[in-house]
Each structure stands twice: as C-alpha cells, then as structure tokens.
Amino acid sequence: MNDLKILFPRVAIVVDQMTALGGADIELFSVLKILPHADIYTILFKKDKYPPIKQKIYTSFVQRKFKYISPRHLKIFNPLAYESFNLDGYDLVISISAGPARGVITGIYQPHVALVMTPPRSLWDNELNIRGSKLKWIYKPISKILNTYLRMWDWSISRRVDYWVANSKYIQKKIKRTYKEDSTLIYPGIRNIDIKKENLSKKYDISKKYFLVVSRLYDYKRVDWAIEACIKANKKLLIVGEGPDEKYLRNIAKGNRNIEFFGFLNYTDILSLYKNAQALLFCGIEDFGLVPVEAMACGTPVLGYKEGGLLETVLEGKTGEFFNTKEELIHLLKNFDKTIYNEKDIIKQSKKFTEDRFLSNLKKYLINVYKEEKSKGSRR
Numbered sequence: 001m002n003d004l005k006i007l008f009p010r011v012a013i014v015v016d017q018m019t020a021l022g023g024a025d026i027e028l029f030s031v032l033k034i035l036p037h038a039d040i041y042t043i044l045f046k047k048d049k050y051p052p053i054k055q056k057i058y059t060s061f062v063q064r065k066f067k068y069i070s071p072r073h074l075k076i077f078n079p080l081a082y083e084s085f086n087l088d089g090y091d092l093v094i095s096i097s098a099g100p101a102r103g104v105i106t107g108i109y110q111p112h113v114a115l116v117m118t119p120p121r122s123l124w125d126n127e128l129n130i131r132g133s134k135l136k137w138i139y140k141p142i143s144k145i146l147n148t149y150l151r152m153w154d155w156s157i158s159r160r161v162d163y164w165v166a167n168s169k170y171i172q173k174k175i176k177r178t179y180k181e182d183s184t185l186i187y188p189g190i191r192n193i194d195i196k197k198e199n200l201s202k203k204y205d206i207s208k209k210y211f212l213v214v215s216r217l218y219d220y221k222r223v224d225w226a227i228e229a230c231i232k233a234n235k236k237l238l239i240v241g242e243g244p245d246e247k248y249l250r251n252i253a254k255g256n257r258n259i260e261f262f263g264f265l266n267y268t269d270i271l272s273l274y275k276n277a278q279a280l281l282f283c284g285i286e287d288f289g290l291v292p293v294e295a296m297a298c299g300t301p302v303l304g305y306k307e308g309g310l311l312e313t314v315l316e317g318k319t320g321e322f323f324n325t326k327e328e329l330i331h332l333l334k335n336f337d338k339t340i341y342n343e344k345d346i347i348k349q350s351k352k353f354t355e356d357r358f359l360s361n362l363k364k365y366l367i368n369v370y371k372e373e374k375s376k377g378s379r380r
Contacts, residue, residue: 004034004363007370008092011038014085016099017062018045020242022216023290024117025050027167027188028096030355031115034363038094041104043081060084075122076146079103079153092366095161098287100150103157111373113366114161115186118171118287119178121220123151155179163369165362167288168309174287186365187312189358190290190350193271193297203269204262210236211333212277212300214270214291215284217243222283222305225326227252227259229281233333234258237281238273240265274298278338279320283329286310292320297350299343303332313353319346 004011013035015028032038032055040053043060060081082103087093093110095101098117106112164183166172175183211230215221223239227249230237236258239249246261253259265273271294274280280295280302288309292302296313302320304310314320319341323329 004366005037007367008035009037010090011035011092011094012041012087012090012104013038014041014082014093014095014097014101014104016042016097016101018042018050020046020049020216023188023288024096024098026190026290027115027117030188030191030358031094031096031362033355034359035094039090041085041087042101043078058085075100075150078150092369100154100157102161103153104160106160111162111369112160113163113165113369115165115167116171116175116183117167119174120150120154123147123154124174124178125220165365168312170307170309170312171287184365186361187353187358188288188290189354189356190293190297191355193294204238204273206236206238206273206276208236209278210238210276211279211281211303212238212240212273212295213281213283214240214274214295215243215282216241217245217249219245220284221245223249224252225283225329226281229326229329229333230258231256232330235278235333236260238262238277240270240273270294271298274300278336279303281329282310284308289313293350293353296320296346299346301338301341301346303329303336313349315349318342319349 013028013031016024018025036055038055040055040057042057043062045057045059045063061084062077062081078100082100083105085104087104087106087110090110093104093106093112094115095104095112096115096117099120102114158179158181164175164181165186166175166183167186167188169185172183172185175181213223213226215223217223223245226237238260240262242264250261274295275298277300280292280300282289282292282302282304285305285308292304292310293313295302296319302314304314304320304322306322306324314322316322321332323332
C-alpha cells in the first residue's frame with residue numbers, strides 16, 4: 001500500500017497563479033515526481049514562463065477574460081475564481097500556496113492537504129509590492145480596503161483545510177499565529193546539482209570578483225539593500241531575476257558600473273554563477289528559501305538577513321553570516337574573505353535539504369493521510 005496512485009487514483013494540485021517561475025513552482029515540480037498522474041489547477045498560467053509540463057492544467061475565467069492584464073490587478077477575483085473550480089471526483093486535493101489556492105471547495109470525502117509557503121504576505125504582513133508602479137498613489141488606499149475583505153476570506157478558507165504542512169519552523173509559527181492551526185514540518189529540497197564548467201567571463205564579462213543576488217524582483221525581497229550596500233562597499237553585484245521592482249531598482253543603481261542586471265537566465269548558467277560568486281546576498285525575509293540552499297550546494301557561502309527560514313538552513317560562521325541592518329551588510333562586504341569558509345562543509349549542510357528527502361517525507365505523510373481518512377470511515 002505504498003503506491004500513491006493506488007491510494008489516491010485521482011489527484012488535484014491547486015496552485016497560485018503561474019505567471020513567473022518561483023519557489024512554489026519548484027516545489028510543484030518536485031511533488032509531481034511522486035504524483036505524476038495529478039491534474040493542476042490555477043487561475044492564470046503563462047506557458048512561455050515555464051518549462052514543459054506534461055500534466056493537464058486547468059485555468060479559470062481569469063485566463064480567458066483577463067489574460068493580458070497585470071496579475072496584481074486581478075486579486076479581487078481570487079475568491080470567485082478558486083471557488084469556481086469543480087473538483088468532484090478527486091480522491092485527494094493538495095494546495096501548494098503562498099496565497100489564495102487554499103480557497104478551493106472540496107467535498108466531505110476529499111482530504112485537502114495544504115503545503116503552505118506562507119500565509120499571504122500582502123494580507124498579514126502588509127506587503128503591497130507597489131513601490132515600482134506609477135499608480136502606487138492609488139493602489140495603496142484601494143489595497144487597504146480590498147485586503148480587509150480578503151483577510152476575512154483567507155481566514156474563512158483556512159477552515160477548509162484538513163491537513164497543514166509547513167516548509168519551515170518559521171512558517172509553522174505563522175500558521176499557528178494566523179490560523180490557530182498546528183502543522184507538520186516537511187522541509188522542501190533542491191534537486192541534485194550538476195555544475196558544468198563554462199567560461200562565464202567570456203559569456204557575461206565577469207572577470208572581476210562579484211557577489212550575487214538570485215531573486216524575483218519584488219519589494220519584500222529587498223534587493224535594494226544589496227544594491228546600496230555593494231555600492232557603498234565598492235563591490236561588484238550581479239542580479240539574476242525579473243519582476244515589477246526592476247525599474248525601481250535600476251534607478252537606485254543609477255548606472256553604477258558595479259551593478260549588473262541579468263534578467264532571466266537558464267538554470268545551468270545560474271549554477272555556474274553560484275559557483276563562482278564570492279557569496280550569495282539574501283536580504284529578504286523568506287519562508288524557507290531554496291536559493292540559499294542552491295548556493296550552498298555549489299559551495300558558496302550566504303550573507304543573509306537574520307530572520308525567517310534562512311536561520312534553519314544557514315550555519316552562522318560556517319556556511320555564511322547574518323545581518324540585521326544594511327549597515328551590518330556593508331561591514332560584512334567590506335571585510336569579506338571567502339577563503340575562511342570550507343567549501344566541503346558548505347556543501348554538506350545543503351545535503352540536509354534535498355529533493356529526495358523532501359519527497360520521501362511527503363510520501364510517508366500522504367500515506368498517513370490515507371490511513372487517517374480510512375479510519376474516519378471515508379468512502380475509500
């Protein structure tokens with residue numbers, strides 16, 4: 001009885017809008033390795049932003065009617081869109097979400113397992129991600145009104161979840177504080193890293209020692225801290241990633257020759273950039289943070305903000321350092337010496353957070369869900 005397809009013949013995985021590849025999507029790809037027969041539900045899917053997906057993807061009316069409108073304008077439709085999905089006939093529903101995907105309606109014989117990235121930051125942490133917009137003057141007051149309504153909806157849909165899974169101790173605490181629910185900790189993990197030797201100096205003109213940011217460009221990622229700190233410390237910084245904050249961040253950089261924006265890069269090149277970087281800079285408060293683990297898997301230390309899931313993956317003084325302020329980050333950059341870190345120790349720490357371990361733990365958990373549902377007298 002260890003075959004998940006036998007236990008759960010029909011599975012629906014519900015995710016937040018798929019418009020830009022991120023950590024939740026990486027976790028989705030991992031989960032599909034043990035549930036390849038699952039169908040995927042999301043309100044909006046931009047196919048060109050994702051590698052090929054074999055599974056059937058169902059989208060909502062948002063995809064059909066508002067495909068070309070910025071996703072930030074569409075959150076008002078979240079309750080209607082997610083509640084409109086018909087999940088009749090599925091034996092298991094899994095939501096992988098940092099937002100509204102938990103809002104689907106399930107039947108009494110359909111266990112809903114929520115893999116929680118975080119309770120929505122825009123609702124519970126007052127993160128609006130609008131500073132790069134020309135219309136921020138109108139977004140802010142409207143968002144305050146809209147978010148009051150969406151907070152009530154988010155609380156109500158939390159009652160629909162049967163089983164809670166957190167991706168870090170930090171998120172366990174947030175789930176308890178926000179929804180008053182206990183959760184099971186299952187750390188996500190990265191796939192096996194295979195770094196191919198490439199001459200990136202010719203490809204990207206990076207002959208000088210550099211620090212690295214790999215991130216979607218949103219307010220809460222605080223890439224502006226990394227830019228300003230590297231300018232003041234006179235260090236080269238490479239920024240990999242896209243997002244609505246890009247124009248704002250370019251304005252902060254003011255054309256400084258030490259700051260380079262690379263946009264979207266393929267995974268092979270990103271791994272090579274990790275490997276050759278002095279350190280990864282990670283300035284945001286992250287729920288878990290796959291990027292720092294990837295960097296460590298390449299033997300590269302992490303300089304990170306001292307809060308969030310990072311405290312559970314990075315070992316201070318051994319695989320990286322922490323800072324509380326921008327001034328502390330500047331000090332770290334000015335005095336940084338990569339040679340004091342043991343590359344083998346850094347890679348060893350990353351091995352605690354592998355995709356294989358994540359999937360093994362998740363599979364055991366889902367088998368236990370099946371047993372618990374059966375003991376409660378479900379139709380299975």
